[in-house]
Amino acid sequence: MNATPKSERLHIAIFGRRNAGKSSIINALTNQNVALVSDVAGTTTDPVYKAMELLPIGPVVFIDTAGIDDVGELGQMRVKKTYEVLNKTDLAVLVVDSSTGIGDYEKELLNKIREKKVPVVGVINKTDLHNISDEVLKAWEKDLGINFVRVSAVSKSGISNLKRAIVVNAPYDDTEMSIVGDLVRDGQIAVLVVPIDKAAPKGRLILPQQQVIRDLLDHDAIAVVTKEHELKRTLESLNQKPALVITDSQAFLKVDADTPKDIPMTSFSILFARYKGDLNQLVAGAKAIEALKPGDKVLIAEACTHHRQSDDIATVKIPRWLRQLVGGDLEFHWVSGGDFPDNLQEYRLIVHCGGCMINRREMMYRLSVAAEKGVPIVNYGVLIAYVMGVLDRALDPFPLASMTFKGLI
Incomplete structure (x- = not known):
């Protein structure tokens, strides 16, 4: 980049x-x-x-x-x-x-x-x-x-x-939130788990991974990048305990298993849920999955357009996971790019991408419209962590969102 x-x-x-x-x-x-x-x-x-x-x-x-x-x-x-x-x-x-x-x-x-x-x-x-x-x-x-x-x-x-x-x-925000710099201090180590497969862009990293690395460097932290199959060996080779392990959502289960419980763990997508939007609202959206019933309408929104893989996250994986959770079929609708429909009230749940291609103002607008229509909204990373049963741990670095998930607020 x-x-x-x-x-x-x-x-x-x-x-x-x-x-x-x-x-x-x-x-x-x-x-x-x-x-x-x-x-x-x-x-x-x-x-x-x-x-x-x-x-x-x-x-x-x-x-x-x-x-x-x-x-x-x-x-x-x-x-x-x-x-x-x-x-x-x-x-x-x-x-x-x-x-x-x-x-x-x-x-x-x-x-x-x-x-x-x-x-x-x-x-x-x-x-x-x-x-x-x-x-x-x-x-x-x-x-x-x-x-x-x-x-x-x-x-x-x-x-x-x-x-x-x-x-x-021009508006300036001196208190602008960093992606991860407030979680990993000067001199501390963050281990980034980056799977390399057919979905990874050839010769480069995807945008959220690049931005997290840059943010860590801006805050004088140390970024260690590894693949999911090398995580255990990577952690053993470090001479100090990492302050945080950040994983791509698709490797959640393996990273959860290979990361000692005393090391905080989260995902790139959850970091961007906080950076671009309102993590608490998105976590509340994950809780709303429990209320879904067969036949409900679900909107899946991606803020960019891209070539879809055979096992695409938006059109294949997320629908499959949600059908398994509700024990029946659901009515899925998809939008991409700048499209965000006016009829949100027809949906029981909105599943949004991480929003790395849109600015915070637009993401916050979309969240505000969902709230106004009374429709719960969750993003990919939060939903994947929920489906895989690791959301509780992935939210540990974010106390307020963790309390929201546990129903304490």
Whole structure:
């Protein structure tokens, strides 16, 4: 991995009406022809993503969106996709055409942005064609309750001011949670169990494994990587007891058997359940499996798309395990990528992937929607540990989640 994953970058989304110059601003900010630009309204039909470095913020991803005033049946579908981008947006940029001004579209969008508690930067574009007076600008700012930056995406006038406004308004979290750094201290050892089989990407490790190694190094801890069949010999060769053993979920049973009980053990997926979402909510979702009955609907959601193996976790293994637990058939539905259905209330359980390809804001949005609909949700790693009877031990490093599982809170 030689680039920051998109899921770890600050998501900056550009919103506005058709032909307000959103794509041109993306191109000006990135100094590249990333987004297709045309005088024809509605050129951008689907969100366009561009990853870059924006100093002093660091890694960011800009998202170009379709116009919020699109028309017709297809246009309304595009508008819906635009508003869905808000669920993953860390900072919104509202672009207004200087010759058009503000209206109901901008006000409705701002209301939705504020509902999500997303910071926003206002931009008045096309000032090379139609500059507005200070009095008009102040009136617009008062009406919408935000500050605007004057720019011309064509001449790049004001783009440096826009970058500064983005930097000033970008959300920072000094207490940002680490993946594992709070569990393994400076100088301590973490043993990572990484099975290598046909599902492992050739020549590299999967993203969560890479990120855990980097997080351990960032916290001056020691990462020891081994395969499941070498774990016992690896532990015997160490001159100090590891602070934690972290396993891929598929090797849970062997790792549980080969790891002495006085060494804490968990999985990559459980670590990401905490890092990307709410581990307590996901553990409560595992408890809800006990209430499933034959015929219930179960949604399996993956945040990415990939080539499926013959014994695929989402379409083969999880359905098989759940059928065995309930003693009968269940009705399974699957979604992948950015899809997350509106009819969640129809399901008795949601099984979500680890979420390594989406940012925390989007994962938390999905968890909040499930909670609002009253539908329990669990992720792959928590479910696998539950099915294999090792969830109790895998939650020992997380006291609050452990108490949730034991029904103490």
